[in-house]
Amino acid sequence: MIRVSGLRKSFEGVTAVEGLDFEVAHGEVLALVGTSGCGKSTTLRMLNRLIEPDAGRIEIDGRDARDVSPDALRRGIGYVIQGVGLFPHWTVAQNIGTVPRLLRWDKARVRARIEELLELFGLDPADYADKYPAELSGGQQQRVGVARAMAAEPAMLLMDEPFGALDPVTRGRLQDEFTAIRRRRGITAILVTHDMDEAFRLADRIAVMDAGQILQIDTPERLLRGPREGFVRQFVGLDDRALRILSLHRVRELSRPAADAPAPSQWVSPDDTLREAASRLIWEAGDSLAVVEEGRVTGEIRAEDIWRTGARGAP
Numbered sequence: 066m067i068r069v070s071g072l073r074k075s076f077e078g079v080t081a082v083e084g085l086d087f088e089v090a091h092g093e094v095l096a097l098v099g100t101s102g103c104g105k106s107t108t109l110r111m112l113n114r115l116i117e118p119d120a121g122r123i124e125i126d127g128r129d130a131r132d133v134s135p136d137a138l139r140r141g142i143g144y145v146i147q148g149v150g151l152f153p154h155w156t157v158a159q160n161i162g163t164v165p166r167l168l169r170w171d172k173a174r175v176r177a178r179i180e181e182l183l184e185l186f187g188l189d190p191a192d193y194a195d196k197y198p199a200e201l202s203g204g205q206q207q208r209v210g211v212a213r214a215m216a217a218e219p220a221m222l223l224m225d226e227p228f229g230a231l232d233p234v235t236r237g238r239l240q241d242e243f244t245a246i247r248r249r250r251g252i253t254a255i256l257v258t259h260d261m262d263e264a265f266r267l268a269d270r271i272a273v274m275d276a277g278q279i280l281q282i283d284t285p286e287r288l289l290r291g292p293r294e295g296f297v298r299q300f301v302g303l304d305d306r307a308l309r310i311l312s313l314h315r316v317r318e319l320s321r322p323a324a325d326a327p328a329p330s331q332w333v334s335p336d337d338t339l340r341e342a343a344s345r346l347i348w349e350a351g352d353s354l355a356v357v358e359e360g361r362v363t364g365e366i367r368a369e370d371i372w373r374t375g376a377r378g379a380p
């Protein structure tokens with residue numbers, strides 16, 4: 066658990082962060098969003114003491130960050146930065162093994178962990194472990210960067226635009242991998258992103274920042290339904306808020322019972338979002354769709370239920 070209170074930082078008289086207070090619970094992902102220069106990266110870098118705050122307190126799992134040496138702190142916190150920052154003269158395996166080696170894990174354990182992470186991120190260890198960063202695509206490097214940050218199973222991950230500068234397909238795939246790993250393992254993370262869709266997709270809560278302050282910190286759905294200020298309204302994009310709310314919910318939440326049958330030609334899976342189901346219903350001009358798992362109908366989803374979920378005042 067991370068607890069930040071009264072955090073401040075200025076650079077030569079320019080205020081970067083002004084009186085930040087927030088908490089991140091164990092297993093929670095918090096996204097920091099806001100316009101360029103609002104203090105997101107400075108906030109992250111104070112958490113791992115790459116920048117020392119002018120005032121305020123950072124507590125990580127009950128310990129004041131000032132009482133832990135910067136090196137020890139960073140070994141316990143995975144850090145992913147935009148542009149990856151892999152060591153170019155080290156292989157993929159050496160890059161991923163950096164922190165475990167610093168922590169003096171024995172060789173076999175380091176090797177096993179590297180293989181496990183490469184597999185988790187869809188990179189076959191036999192093909193990739195001994196490659197150098199320059200031999201990988203940008204998306205593969207980015208995956209290795211995230212794998213490296215997670216290698217020593219840190220209590221916390223700080224991610225600064227980890228999936229930025231990728232094509233939408235690769236970004237989507239990495240976001241899905243991150244979500245899958247989170248479900249399996251649990252990850253406590255703070256994610257800086259410029260992409261609101263990414264924040265809605267990955268975060269449990271979102272902090273909207275402006276001029277070094279947090280204007281509102283809330284779950285994606287509460288931000289969409291109740292933005293408290295003009296800036297937050299603008300930032301979360303109210304024009305398509307109904308659709309954004311639908312993308313936060315899954316078909317399984319609204320699936321009604323239906324008779325067992327083979328899958329018809331048009332169907333959705335329980336893990337599809339309501340937004341995907343709505344899009345398909347509009348396309349098919351239908352009122353309902355079969356919910357299918359492993360080739361059999363397991364339920365039915367109705368348009369009226371979906372519309373109600375996206376409506377103003379829905380619970």
Ligand SMILES: Nc1ncnc2c1ncn2[C@@H]1O[C@H](COP(=O)(O)OP(=O)(O)OP(=O)(O)O)[C@@H](O)[C@H]1O
Nearest residue numbers: 076077079080081100101102103104105106107108
């Ligand atoms: N080392 C530094 N020296 C001087 N000013 C700095 C330094 N680091 C950040 N700043 C200033 O502090 C403010 C906040 O910067 P920060 O990088 O935290 O913003 P950001 O929200 O992460 O921006 P972006 O989205 O563009 O990455 C900016 O005005 C920036 O110019």
